[in-house]
Amino acid sequence: MKVLHIGWGFRPWRGGGLIEYTEDLMDIQANNGWDVYYFFSCRHYPFTKTSLKKWKNDNITVFEVVNSPIFHSGDLGTLYPQLELSEEHTEKFFRDVLNQIKPDIIHIQELAGLPSSLIDIIKDEYNIPLVMTLHDFFLLCPTLNLFNSNYENCFKNQIGKECVKCCVNAYGSILKYQIHSWINNKLLKKLHFDLFSNFEVKKIRNKSNTYNSLINKSSLYQKRRDVNIKRLEKIDLLIAQSYRVEEIYRKFLKSDNLITLHSTVKHLDLINPKELKVKHPIRFATLSGCYSIKKGSKLIFETIQILNKRGINNLFELHIWGDLDYNIKSIMHFSNVYSHGSYNINQLDQILENVDVGIIPSTLEEAYGYTGIEFLAKGIPIIGNKKGGIVDYTHNNSTGWVNETASAEELADLIEHIVKNPDEIIKLNKKILNNKELIKSMDAHFNEIKDIYNQVISE
Numbered sequence: 001m002k003v004l005h006i007g008w009g010f011r012p013w014r015g016g017g018l019i020e021y022t023e024d025l026m027d028i029q030a031n032n033g034w035d036v037y038y039f040f041s042c043r044h045y046p047f048t049k050t051s052l053k054k055w056k057n058d059n060i061t062v063f064e065v066v067n068s069p070i071f072h073s074g075d076l077g078t079l080y081p082q083l084e085l086s087e088e089h090t091e092k093f094f095r096d097v098l099n100q101i102k103p104d105i106i107h108i109q110e111l112a113g114l115p116s117s118l119i120d121i122i123k124d125e126y127n128i129p130l131v132m133t134l135h136d137f138f139l140l141c142p143t144l145n146l147f148n149s150n151y152e153n154c155f156k157n158q159i160g161k162e163c164v165k166c167c168v169n170a171y172g173s174i175l176k177y178q179i180h181s182w183i184n185n186k187l188l189k190k191l192h193f194d195l196f197s198n199f200e201v202k203k204i205r206n207k208s209n210t211y212n213s214l215i216n217k218s219s220l221y222q223k224r225r226d227v228n229i230k231r232l233e234k235i236d237l238l239i240a241q242s243y244r245v246e247e248i249y250r251k252f253l254k255s256d257n258l259i260t261l262h263s264t265v266k267h268l269d270l271i272n273p274k275e276l277k278v279k280h281p282i283r284f285a286t287l288s289g290c291y292s293i294k295k296g297s298k299l300i301f302e303t304i305q306i307l308n309k310r311g312i313n314n315l316f317e318l319h320i321w322g323d324l325d326y327n328i329k330s331i332m333h334f335s336n337v338y339s340h341g342s343y344n345i346n347q348l349d350q351i352l353e354n355v356d357v358g359i360i361p362s363t364l365e366e367a368y369g370y371t372g373i374e375f376l377a378k379g380i381p382i383i384g385n386k387k388g389g390i391v392d393y394t395h396n397n398s399t400g401w402v403n404e405t406a407s408a409e410e411l412a413d414l415i416e417h418i419v420k421n422p423d424e425i426i427k428l429n430k431k432i433l434n435n436k437e438l439i440k441s442m443d444a445h446f447n448e449i450k451d452i453y454n455q456v457i458s459e
Contacts, residue, residue: 001453002035004103008072008112009042010057017265017370018135020345022109024266028446030059037061037101039094041068041113052093063097065090065114072113075294077142077167081217081224084142087115094118098126105453108132108235111139119231129456131237133263134245135367139228140252142167142221147294147364155251159225160218167221229253236456241368242389248365261448262392264440265370267345271352271377276429278356278422281317281336284383284415285355287348287371288322289362290331290339296361296385297325302408304334307415315419321351352378356425357418360384360394363406368392377439381428383414399432 007022008014022038030036038057042064053064068090070083078084098121106128111118116139122130136144141154142163148154149165156162232238233255240246240260249258290297300318307313313336320339324331331337343351358375359382360366366388375382376399384394385406394400401414418424432438 001029001450002037002101002104003029003453004037004039004097004101004106005109006106006111006114006118007038007040007109008114009040010038010062013042017368018110020265020267021133021135021263024442025446025449026060027058027266028442029449032446035061035101037063037097037103039063039065039097041065041070041072041090044068044071050089052096061101063093065093068113070113070115071171073170074112075143075145075147077163077170079167079170079217081142081163081220083115084111085115085224085227086117090115091117091121094121095125098122098128103128105129105131105457107453110135116228116231119234123234129453130235131239131452131456132232132235133239134241134249137248137365139232140225140249142170142224145294145364146248151293151298151363153365155248157252158222160220160222163221163224164218233257236459237452239452242366242392244365244388244391245367261452262389262440263368264373264442264445266442267348268373268377268439269441270346271349271374273377273379273433274353275433276356276379276425278425280315280419280422282315282419282422282425283317283319283354283356284359285319285321285352285357286359286361287343287374289359289371290320290328291323291325293325293327294362294364296359296363297328299361299363299385299406299408299411300359301328301331303411303415304331304337306408306412308334310412310416312416312419316415319355348374349378352380355380357400358382359411360390361411362387362390364388366390373439376432379429379433381425381432383411383418385411393438398428399435399438400428 005022005026009019011019011023026036026038038060044067048067050067050069053066055062069087106122122128137146138144143166146154148162154162229252233253235257238258240249240258241263243260246258246260289295290300304318316336318337321343323342324339332339358380360369360372362369362385368389372382372384372390372393376393382394382400383403384390384400385403387406391402394402396402403410403414
């Protein structure tokens with residue numbers, strides 16, 4: 001089969017579960033003899049023109065849009081929503097690629113740094129079978145996660161003015177991004193946070209001409225949402241990573257072209273399951289759960305404060321892996337909290353050797369959340385918020401405990417219950433180790449995707 005994937009970035013230039021999944025899927029397809037191509041936006045360089053660079057990444061032929069006019073600021077959003085709907089340079093490059101390779105099927109992983117008009121080109125001009133994996137809510141929300149500036153989940157239909165607030169700090173150019181990246185290095189991070197960050201936000205909001213120009217863009221943000229919904233409905237099959245993602249998309253789409261299929265990643269094979277032997281203090285851990293409010297930093301901080309007041313800090317430890325949100329740096333004043341900094345996936349097996357219970361504290365609607373699967377691959381029970389795909393693998397009396405309210409108070413109750421009933425950890429560990437269907441192999445997922453491709457092509 002000849003398949004063209006569409007996405008953003010590549011490793012090691014970019015990290016995270018989304019690009020890992022994309023590259024793992026492309027690798028296994030190529031290893032099974034398929035012709036695999038990847039069209040994507042990625043690197044930017046100051047003072048150079050937009051171009052298309054063709055190169056090889058192992059067995060994958062890649063087409064990289066260098067210096068895309070659409071600068072992707074991640075969850076900071078965009079200042080130019082109209083470009084994310086249509087951009088002539090990228091569209092020309094894309095037509096050239098389609099004419100050159102003539103794929104049997106196209107699989108969109110994401111459209112960051114690319115215009116969603118590529119969907120129209122695929123379906124209206126070339127009529128090529130098309131599927132898309134829904135890793136987030138980017139085509140509905142310029143900041144990816146349907147999570148607004150008030151740190152609340154956002155399911156509104158009229159969102160133009162809300163998007164203006166959420167995107168006010170987006171980078172307008174690569175030069176500004178690089179300056180901020182330099183300022184944000186570890187040596188200068190405190191200086192930047194204290195003296196510059198809040199000042200810059202206020203400056204943008206208080207300059208009437210700048211803010212008014214953004215307000216005038218509210219209709220463009222609304223148009224971005226409305227046009228993207230119509231384009232999503234053209235796609236032959238949308239693959240949600242969790243039942244909650246499918247449910248949310250169904251709130252906005254009229255078509256019935258959605259299914260749920262849990263994905264997986266190759267590095268889970270590196271994690272060796274273990275039988276737990278628990279003693280006090282019980283060791284709780286979170287993987288990248290404290291680097292931002294939406295990922296759970298504030299929730300964790302408030303939980304530790306509650307448990308400290310209850311006087312049970314001597315019964316447990318909290319180990320934080322991944323970057324620590326600067327806003328909760330005072331959490332390190334608690335003697336039973338340990339921050340270990342960033343990590344890579346090759347270290348996970350060793351890291352998890354010293355963990356009794358995992359915590360997934362996300363307050364946004366996680367598309368899936370591989371960190372929970374990583375704990376389970378080791379045999380470690382988890383506490384998961386009732387958000388997004390987390391509940392697809394967090395089940396009471398089976399794999400862990402569900403924080404139904406996703407609140408600090410309930411999380412504190414669950415931790416207190418666990419430390420006072422440590423035998424529950426052992427029971428859940430045995431259930432997890434005996435459940436051979438919890439962890440999906442990449443080979444199994446390859447066959448699932450192959451069947452989906454064949455079905456879409458035949459239809």
